[in-house]
Amino acid sequence: MKKIKDIFIEGPINPIFVAESITKHTVKTTIGGHSIFLGQIREDMIDKKKVQAIHFTAYKEMALEKAHEIREEIIAKYGLTCAHIYHSLGEIKVGEICLFVFTSAAHRKEAINACNEMVDRIKKEVPLWGKEILEDNSHTWKENKQ
Amino acid sequence: MKKIKDIFIEGPINPIFVAESITKHTVKTTIGGHSIFLGQIREDMIDKKKVQAIHFTAYKEMALEKAHEIREEIIAKYGLTCAHIYHSLGEIKVGEICLFVFTSAAHRKEAINACNEMVDRIKKEVPLWGKEILEDNSHTWKENKQ
């Protein structure tokens, strides 16, 4: 039976959590490069109103299955030593981190290309939605470019 | 007069330093994505001996000038909000981090492509040398692929 890792973090991703993840890889002596992507909430203007936060929800069971599949495929494709995905749920304020993708490989190109592809696939294939909370407490729904 | 930032850190780069760098960007509300590359010392085998550490030296003045130039060019090329380069000097043991490149932009593609190009250019253009210390205390000199 496959072991499905949880990818969800309630609230923003703390930079200390990123540091702890890096530290855990010290013992993996075949790693030569790590690539990290962090998604941060941007203060966009929508209809002349500032975005204050994005509230994320997921179709959890399906999202975990999909994230697992993406992770397995990318580890195999790039021969990675490690790969990790974390996504926030709930309300994440401007300036906070909502996505943390972390890939490690013997050589830098594999780590960097894998990270890039993983971020793309997460945005396209994982059932997650972002509700943009505007400064007057109205909202719009985030749309990812296809 | 241009202000040249120091890029050198004596000894390994601490993951806590990475976390602190991320935290500093919370106030920059135009950022949507950060891309980070970390170079870690790999336990390669050379002539049947394990690499224990790499000792880095630099032609400092020239390296700082070159790193400054790379940084300015890549910030302009990709329209980055921020870009940072840190490289270790001295002896860095297997599993420790010796290079930290950090780029931030409104959108992910710019941050990721800029980070990738910055790492490539640092390896090719910045006068730094790595002396690989083997387990019997003999050494070889690291060579970057061209």
Add this chain to the structure above:
Amino acid sequence: MKLKIFGKLADIFHGNEYDLDSENVKSVSELKVKLFEKFPELKESTFLIIVNGVKANDSKIISISSEIALLPPYSGG
């Protein structure tokens, strides 16, 4: 028949769950007919119908025990 509703569709359904009268609903196409009748705005929306974790096309047979979810385009990250 319980439906899970996600993303902007929750604005149409006024919530993340909807309990649909399942009379005459034995396939995804019949589900759609009923939904479009109740929520005409849905016709303007892009969404997938997921049945038991898998994307379902119109001919997919469904029952009251199916786990059904309506997913608008994803916007994570």
Add this chain to the structure above:
Amino acid sequence: MKLKIFGKLADIFHGNEYDLDSENVKSVSELKVKLFEKFPELKESTFLIIVNGVKANDSKIISISSEIALLPPYSGG
């Protein structure tokens, strides 16, 4: 004439600095002649000569006050 020596060249010069007798050394090409005479292994090495922070070709004029550095291929990162 003081030279700064980097990377694997330090193994040949036995250190990161070398004080060269600068008699008859008024250009990079003359510098090379003298260095190859003293350190024949250098002929097998790839390196740049940097004068006052800039890559110098053979015709570059140098003096005792020039900052001269010998750089083998870089291997940072």
